[in-house]
Amino acid sequence: MAEDTSRWGFETRAIHAGQAPDPRTGSVIVPIYATSTFAQDGVGGLREGGYEYSRTANPTRTALEEALAALEGAKHALAFGSGMAAADTALRALTRPGDHVILGGDAYGGTFRLLDKVLKLWGVEHTAVDLADPTATRAAIRPNTKVIWAETPSNPLLGIIDIAALAGVAAESGVKLVIDNTFATPYLQSPLGLGADVVLHSTTKYLGGHSDVVGGALVTSDDDLREQFFFLRNAVGGVPGPFDSWLVLRGAKTLALRMERHSDNAERVVEALVGHPKVTKVYYPGLAEHPGHETAAKQMRRFGGMVSFSVAGGEAEALAIASRTKLFILGESLGGIESLIEHPGKMTHASTTGSPLQVSGDVLRLSVGIEDATDLVDDLLTALG
Template identity: 60%
Template structure:
């Protein structure tokens, strides 16, 4: 059986993780080195010269994440935004146009709007679930269609295959941010996308102890451009962070199963709660993207958001009143987190079309006992 024929769970543990040939160590070592001895000038052992251009520990992660996303090239970066910046630099130039969803991570919008737009890139935000609106937003100068599904923080679902068809008909590169779903639940390249980006800080690392990002593609030419940006700009993932990320990936599938089942239970429990106006979770049949999510995802993930009937004050009090759900930015760790997007993850988009309503609270449901998680939220809501 070839590696490509192996199931996801098997590849998550074994792809790029051959045992150490010298000692037989089951877990490959961390190559904590900045440079590599050469066998004569230009005689690189295993192709390694200097840690910015390549490191065996980082290479093992890049092989692993490419396998999990069913791609041929994985490129690892020091953060999710560094990964996003690399693909943007590789696909956009002055005068080019990018179409972005109107409900994406605030840092993505900030990166494009504050760093790339001033260089001459043009940006349009649009409702990605409206295919006609997406078509109307495309121009002859459009080079990138940027999809985030599920979206952050309103959990909007985009039909990846449909947008790939629209984008490719216009000659546009389709990029999918797969951070919320992870490759355990959704593989956009198999749906036709050109590029997948990740904040590996989140579900891929899974333990809130590492910062990183990745780009995955099967486009050889584009991968070469991204690797050049990685090398030339230098935002590479360090060896220890790469090793931690690999360690997290080995339990990705089982973690995502628990995240998904816990989040669904929380969403169902609070869907009719008198203090809650709406629960945003694609696993609920009432969610407008539920059917599409059920088709293109194998689970609905661990992220949900709620809007509070009594407005901003109620949302703030909820975010500050839980115990197991710790108030913190980020998501996707084994522990549950709660956040207030308007002033935390999405503060940079206030006053833009991406502004998050002040009565929204975002919840990252961990893998603790779900009864304890529900009780924690219940105890906080009466104070609302």
């Protein structure tokens, strides 16, 4: 019987859930089961654990899934080869041709691309809505709406959505609520406890935490949804390898420590950006003037390590600033121990160009790492000039 980890604190769950010492060798670290298949005791005679083929299940991946479920306070977690593989599986399980999805008006470009360029060809429609507005959200729900897909904080403008309120709107209409919890992580926010049906992670980001792995996850306490996700993942094959699973599991052990430092450093960066003559707006839910500040303070432990800001001089100046930083590396992705800077309009959100989700050219997005905060602030101020 699996250990009941619900009584443990977050940090204890991150280190021990699904990760008991190996019974055969005593290894305190989960082994990397680098195998494609498993011996059977006669046809269909699966050994302890029920493993037969690593696309279907692998012991290293199982350990990761047990850990992720424990961190989100859920019954089930399924790991994927990327965040987009997880998103695709969720949307294919929850929709059919002719169905409708409501998407936040400020969403990750890859999610928009999946809906607008792939699933639209399959007959799935979508509408972008300000999900922080319950009235607008209710008005957007159609008889064929099956999913509300939300990010909070959102990517890249750090918008905040009241998860409990949105869950109420979804439940009223029999719609499933999926929360992309990548920015917040399970350390800062617990969407399932606030009424969400499914939580999605790009484990590439904060859960992995070291910019050395690509992965994704779906987490839920709904048994039927778990079975649908499991079937599709096995049928389509978007699984992580055992080494990728091990890397995410390793990263998750220090998630709490890293998120505290990410949040500390982000607050220092925000303090330096607010009021700077070249900065016209700072997007960070920790700011009292942020429209979602009170909601974020209610449903998040802290405000996280992501910061976006707009600059005077428009796109040309934003690109120039991004090219001048030294410690903030110009690159896509986020959530690693090193700090990154990017231009969403031309990088992660280029697919939204010409759509209602297009990101203004004067916006830069920072993933604030765990370096010395003074060095990071100096780097940004030098780049701003």
